[in-house]
Amino acid sequence: MPKSEFETIMLENVRRERRVRAIAFPQMTLVRPVVIDGVGLHSGSPIHMVLHPAEADRGVVFRRTDLVSQGREVSDIRATYDNVVNTMLSTEIGNAAGATVSTVEHLMSALSTLGIDNVLVEIDGAEVPVLDGSSEIFIDKIEAVGIEKLDAPRKAIRIVKPVIIEDGAKRAALLPGEGFRLAFEIDFDNPVIGRQSIEADLHDPFFAEDILRARTFCLRGDIEAMWAAGLAKGGSLDNAVVVDNDHVMNEDGLRYEDEFVRHKVLDAVGDLALSGMALIGRYEGSRAGHAMNNRVLRALMADPSAYEVVDFAEARRSAPMPRDLAIPAD
Template structure:
């Protein structure tokens, strides 16, 4: 199996979640073994997408460098890139955040579809999880365990009548990603939005790009896209956060009340011991063995 990039350059424009200003985004093909690279055109700086580049995980996943250059809210775009099995791509921006689009990853999926997927000459690599790795904080946890048919088993529990307890099990494949996960939007509580705006954050947040909830109802007039849209979006985020590994991570992901922070700590925990994983070059035998994820 070969590494993948996009066949053609594709451009888009969307609103930044925090500044509320239009942001131009350009996705460009990249050669083999170069991975996912962000480029801030406004300052002329490139940042490689990997766990060591992560500098903040409080409200989104943020990558940056030692000079203070950063790019925020990368997880939805990376989720689409991971869902499509793309190994190498350049993301060009004229601002410090990825546009929020509609709060899901479907707009990025549409961009990737328009750009088309291209195979490169180099063989694809994958990270095979060899033993369980878990990160816990109180009753919250995220973990990876060995599996030949990767799944995301995610549970959330909110003390809110609209959300409550939700669980969703997602079997990883591109088609399943598009149909089950990509349209699930980010969500937030009205009181939190008001607090963020008082700090000049979330200025671009609206009912057009998030599910917003007050004390007892959904404020979006169209309602939910899925009955369990909240937990599906958490899976969307996790797929994006794992994309920072730079290659497919083959194993089961399980979480209760996970977060960007726990996902980041999980990637660091996996990489902290080479016995946790094996990096393989995919040949026909391995592809057959892990047929679902590399179909």
């Protein structure tokens, strides 16, 4: 359905605000809580989740409200790369007490894209709701309540030398560069998916619409194996694209012709957000998944000569100003 002139103007305003946030210098949080209810993709369990504003330097912390009575050392899990405990078909984080939260990548991707540094995520179960299989609903709900600047400078991890992980045909690399760009390619032995590639700029105001609307996907032939492994119990055509040999089973088809590789970029953004800071550089992935994303991030952080922690404001000032934010001449 064509957008009205009012809807078009509002969308352009949202895009401009996203770009401003992407290059904003202070740390950010939410204006007020965001309530999200849904089911877990793999557990199939109903989940109630509330995103709360948090103070500067708190980072993203998941709090299992069903475990709060046992103490914060049990209930709280920091969303960091070194707390990743499982990467089978999703990214799962955990703490020393054994508490876990899985499928964090879609929410982390939304927070990263919006430039949100500090959030307390209260959740009453062990998996983030899958919603529609993308990050779009997270984005919409967060933007509806608003985002607030905090009185604290934002730090960033600038990649200063290449870090590359290879495992057979799989490859993940973090490379020096300006801003943060991602390039990804996939190659499936399937006529619908096939070989796809894409490159995107995290700070592009269209990123949320062009990338974060892409849904998770699977082949119909793999579903029984996932069920046998105790996974995908909450999966359906409402929250995943399912490909059956030469056709897409979802009644409305694909959101994009290359929705599959776009979702891989979405996942990579969420996985890399577990660095705990904004990244400055370039990511390249080929046939990579959650495991490779975590491995390359761990390799980066294990080599102090491969990165430096910088003031985000200074780093962004040294980068070219986006054209849509430049001050027009009189």
